[in-house]
Amino acid sequence: MTGPLEPLSPTDRTTVKREQDHAVTDRAALHALLREGLVAHLGVVKDDHPVVLPVAYAVDLDGPDDHGTLYVHGSVAADWLRRSVDATVCVTVTELDGLVLARSGFNSSMNYRSAVVIGTVRLVDDVDERDHALDLIVDHVVPGRAAALRRPTRKELAATAVLAVPLREASLKVSEGGPDDEPEDVEAGTWGGHVPLRRxxxxxxxxxxxxxxxxxxxxxxxxxxxxxxxxxxx
Structure with missing residues (x-):
């Protein structure tokens, strides 16, 4: 991807309004989190209620959608997938980096990096793009894996659908470090700190x-x- 990157939160629905000090507007930081994450959660409205499901994903920053493309895949028989096509969905990717152990339950929290992408889903029906997207999803889990595997059969491809979400509308929040306690809680002598976590x-x-x-x-x-x-x- 060439040229300067547009800052994050270009629309009202992806602008961070709470805990704005945790908001990160550097789009490159979003790209870094999406590279590191392994599981996304896709939310879509089904009938009269929302459904949120874990999905494997991959990102192509040079993809055909606005600001790049986030791909997910699933069974063509899946009701959630059929309802996602041409609908607005929310995709999240979160990495948990630590437990923040404050001196009060109210101030206790977690350290995290969390991305939210909102956009209209496009069904990938171009054969070359679909094959490329499926390889990207395999290689997102283990880089270089797709080249070591047999190619999908016609039956497997017929049973699999690939969805694309543009990366333009996105936000990123990052929380790090130790607790932010009230002075009187610190003076009380209760231990406070944080427990770093890593995969x-x-x-x-x-x-x-x-x-x-x-x-x-x-x-x-x-x-x-x-x-x-x-x-x-x-």
């Missing part, structure tokens, strides 16, 4: 029917996710 992978575990060594792209992904490299060949 850590263990060593890859081979399926019993898998011959040979674990592929390097899998080992590298485990390392990137915090695995210390100790491997017993399991």
């Amino acid at each position: 850590v992978a263990d060593a890859p575990v081979s399926d019993p029917a898998t011959p040979g060594e674990v592929p390097e792209h899998v080992l590298q992904r485990a390392r990137d996710l915090g695995w210390d490299g100790g491997y017993d060949g399991a």
Whole structure:
């Protein structure tokens, strides 16, 4: 993606109104969180009630939609997916970074990075774009994985739908550090602080029917996710 990036929150519905000190308007920070996250939650209205579902996703900053494209996929038989097409949805991605243990329940909280993307869903019906999006979703989980797998069959593709959401309308909030306690609570002597959290992978575990060594792209992904490299060949 070339050229200067437009700041976040370009519309009223993605402008942070509460805890504005946590708002981040740097669009590059949004892109970084979307690269790091693994699970998104998509919210859509079904009949008379909202439904929020976890989905695998991927992002193409050079995609055809405004400010890039966020892709999700699902079964063509899924009711939530059919209802999402041409509808306005909300997609969120959150990374939990710590537990903030204040000296009162009111001031206790969590450290996090949380993105909200709002937009109208487009059904991806172009074959090349759909194939590209599915590869991106596979590679978002483990970079380099798509090239190591067999290609999808016609039956699998017929059973799978890909949805695209533009990245233009988005907001990002970040909370970090320790508690913000009242002076009298600090003076009372109760312990306060925070517990940092991080996602850590263990060593890859081979399926019993898998011959040979674990592929390097899998080992590298485990390392990137915090695995210390100790491997017993399991």
